[in-house]
Each structure stands twice: as C-alpha cells, then as structure tokens.
Amino acid sequence: MGQKMSNNNKYLGKKWVIGNWKMNPANVDTVFEFCQEFAQKLSKETNWQSSVVVGIAPSFVHLGLVDYCLSGEHLGHDKELPIVLVSQDVSGFGKQAGAFTGDVSAMQISDLAECTLIGHSERRQYHGEDDELLIEKIKNAFDANLSVVYCIGETKQEYERGETKTVLEKQLKLLVQFTKEISSLEDTLFPKLIVAYEPVWAIGTGLTPTLDEIKEVHHFVGQTLSAFEITVPIIYGGSVNDKNAADISSCQGVDGVLVGGASLRADSFVTIIQAFA
Numbered sequence: 001m002g003q004k005m006s007n008n009n010k011y012l013g014k015k016w017v018i019g020n021w022k023m024n025p026a027n028v029d030t031v032f033e034f035c036q037e038f039a040q041k042l043s044k045e046t047n048w049q050s051s052v053v054v055g056i057a058p059s060f061v062h063l064g065l066v067d068y069c070l071s072g073e074h075l076g077h078d079k080e081l082p083i084v085l086v087s088q089d090v091s092g093f094g095k096q097a098g099a100f101t102g103d104v105s106a107m108q109i110s111d112l113a114e115c116t117l118i119g120h121s122e123r124r125q126y127h128g129e130d131d132e133l134l135i136e137k138i139k140n141a142f143d144a145n146l147s148v149v150y151c152i153g154e155t156k157q158e159y160e161r162g163e164t165k166t167v168l169e170k171q172l173k174l175l176v177q178f179t180k181e182i183s184s185l186e187d188t189l190f191p192k193l194i195v196a197y198e199p200v201w202a203i204g205t206g207l208t209p210t211l212d213e214i215k216e217v218h219h220f221v222g223q224t225l226s227a228f229e230i231t232v233p234i235i236y237g238g239s240v241n242d243k244n245a246a247d248i249s250s251c252q253g254v255d256g257v258l259v260g261g262a263s264l265r266a267d268s269f270v271t272i273i274q275a276f277a
C-alpha cells in the first residue's frame, strides 16, 4: 500500500474488493433486489470491515440508487454499510460541464462516487480509448478529487507471444506524468490511485493466470512504478469468483480484486469479500 499516504488514512493497509457491474443489471428492480440481499448477507458477516474496503461500480444511472439502497436512511442507521461508490468511467473532455452529449463529467460523478475506473479493456477495445484520452480522463478525475482505478492488461495474443511485461510497461508509462499528484500527501482518505491488473483474456472467460503468474506480474508492476517513486495498491481482475478468491487472496502482492460477473450475485460477492477479510 502507498507508503506516502497519511497515517490517518482509514483505508491504509486494507484489501480492496470492487464489483464492476458493467452494463448490468437491466433494470432498477434488480438493482434494488441485489442491494437488499447483499446488505442482509454482508451485515451478518462481522470481521470484514477492519480489513477490506468494498466498492461497487454500477452503471451511471444506477449510482444514486445503489447509494440510497445501501445507506443508513434506507437500511436503518445501525445497519448502514460502508460501501465505496465507484464510477465505471468519466469524460475525457470537459471536467465540469459542457456540450458533450452522452458524457458524464468527473465533477458530476464526484457528487456521488469517491473513485472511478479508467482504462478498462472494454473501454479501450469497444470505444478505442487511447493513451491520449486516458491521460485526459485521469487528469479530470484527479481535478475533481476522484481516486482512480487504472486498468491494465495484455491480450491473449500478447500473452502467448510472451509480451505481457512489455505491454504493461507501456500502459503504466502514462502514469509517470501524474507522479506528483499520486505521491502527494494530500488530505485525502483514499489512495489517489489503484492499479488493476486485468489480463484481457481472463475477463469473463473463466480463465485465469496461474497464481505464480499473478504474483510475478504484480511484482513487476510494483517494481515498474516504484522506479518512479509511485507505491500504490495493485489489485487483480479477470474471472475472480467465489471458488478461486481465497487462493488469489493468498497470493503475494495482490492487494485486492476487481470482480465482474461474480459481483452481480450477492452470495458470491459476499464470499469473495470474506476471502479477503
């Protein structure tokens, strides 16, 4: 974890379990039902809060609903759950407001969420997001005081050609220009940056790298960043589920997980949280 963070940081030393809901679920009723069941199941577990930070990244339109459904106002103040709301993306254009149809600004997000994903492989792949745009997004997020979960990962072909480290090094390079912001001892309760290693070929496929591969890549990412005096949590993503979470949690250098499909079912998401507790 970031040595440069304030010692008062309530997130310091904890593991991260963040659910990435992508474009799911299809309606508000399902969001509501998930939250009810999730709150019920998670509130029965007692030992996770001291060691795990749980985040949920719903679609933009469901951010407010998830916030409300897990709040003390809705659940009762004694049952409120300390869940961090995470956005799946921010606009790379105006950071506050402007004529960008379909975009949501970092400033708008910051009213609800503490953090945003940036550079998820599905954004890179389906929306052609390149380094130039990702730099603008990170800038906008930091300016709006949002923390960033920056996603990196190699494709199947790159993995098979043994190019994983070269690809990751290139993807990490753009962070160097934010070194000052990331390392600054700001009075923030959140790390400014989390890096998520998500091999593209492991996302939604049921395939995962071996534990040794995960360990090696996390070590490599840590080394690459520490050359620029950046020390941040590094989490793993790609087909994490209730069966493999315990093994992944025991892997050296893994500070948590970014979970897609398995975060949409309350029981599996709670099991994954427990695996990191």
Ligand code: PGA
Pocket: 020, 198, 202, 203, 204, 205, 237, 238, 239, 240, 258, 259, 260, 261, 262
């Ligand atoms: P998955 O997705 O857990 O469904 O593989 C992970 C992600 O895309 O963040």
